[in-house]
Amino acid sequence: MTAMEFKEFVATNGVRKAAKEVDIVTTGTFGAMCSSGAYFNLGHADPPIKIHRAWMDGIPAYAGLAAVDLYLGATELDESNNILHGGAHVIEDLVKGRAVRLKATAYGTDCYPMKEMDTYVSLKTMNQAVMMNVRNAYQNYAAAANSSGKTLYTYMGKLLPELGNATYSSAGEISPLLNDPYYRTIGVGSRIFLGGGEGFVVWEGTQFNPGVARTPRGVPKRPAGTLAVMGDLNGMSQDFLKGLTFTRYGTSLGVGVGIPIPILDEDLASACAVTNDKIFTAIFDYAEQKRSRSVLKEVSYADLSSGRVTIKGKDVPTSPLSSIYKARQITELLKKRILDGSFVVTEPVQRLPLKKSINTLDVRSEKEAMK
Amino acid sequence: MKTKLVLNFNPEASNLPITHNLIAEYGLLVNILRAEIDEIGGKMVIEVSGDDDSTNKGVEYLKKAGVGVRPFKEGVRRNDEICTHCGVCVSICPTSALILDHETRKVTFVEEKCVACGVCIDACPPRAMEILI
Ligand code: SF4
């Protein structure tokens, strides 16, 4: 069943019946996921080249791995900082089947004499093209508004002045980690729907922070768990992978992630029954340019998705940043693939940590850094 | 009847009192939705209200005066292949021309309500909204 169907099923039949009769619930999300990228093995040149610097369609790719392995990050921009076309857009182009211009320079060694190359590559010419995202599928996320007098351009979208709008990012009740709040079924080794193709959860995501305040039913009220995921770019589709531009901020990759949750018992059934009115987050004031911004209002996803919230007595229209429409499509597709046997649900081989806190980056001495 | 038009001017036409003439000579009500005029000419989006006959005559007058007239349909477009229905644009659009359907969670572009202000163009992450005027 999809997450939407499951919630309705529980509402009419109760948790006990749901736990008994439903095997798997499919969850999904589609949104801007920074900390995404892809690595490539280009194959060896003749004479061989040990790439020192590389550009894919003008976007610098990291070459400090070996001779012809590159990593291209979604938020990377060219030297002119053109935010309409970043690493994310190059990855989208590759998935669309397009060829990408590769420029490479090297210092030349006895075993890798070639010093320069200018050519084209595509998924067909590469040995590996693998999406490797170190932080995706945030379990809950902050919402944003702007109390200042001028428009702000942020990774939370365009924020109009004087609380002119509010944006939020999580897919809410159908988002994977909000349905399995204590990571009982989603862990290292879980097979997932990734960008239209398949992939795996390979580790906890960066900034994994499970210790935030939770509701009595365990749902985090702030950004909490995250996932590191990887999967073959071959097999992914432009419908679920999109280069995005946030004006005056930069680029990001819109990624579709879908995760099946096996209903192990009544606890998990009741966790998966969670609805938007029971999931909370806070609207932060992005007018404050500091690490911890003040909370304008605590809200539920039911409030946010109604299209309007009241902040400080003002009626404020809201916008989601992630596409619930696409997230639902993902839950449907994943369900179909599980039913026809083309997607096999796996058990995780290692659980994600439940205890872990996050550190901050501060100016410190060498000694302080080692304490 | 209300008609939305996109006007393009060369520098000479910029100096003509065209809105005045549309109002005075053709009895049309003119609502200026957007205007950008500089030394190399300009663009304007107007909404004219009046009967068909006067509207047509008004358009004829504009064309004769050297003003490029195009129906608004060609002004602002959404590329449906690119739109992800994320909804970023819905709280930004001042005239609620972009609406999120709470059932299907799809975003609809209601052209009739659009005033070509351009606010949504750089707010749309995959750049699905296009302004061609
Ligand atoms: S912001 Fe762009 S992609 Fe998102 S719903 Fe609006 S038009 Fe579609």
Ligand code: SF4
């Ligand atoms: S151009 Fe302005 S009025 Fe038209 S859809 Fe965009 S924001 Fe709305």
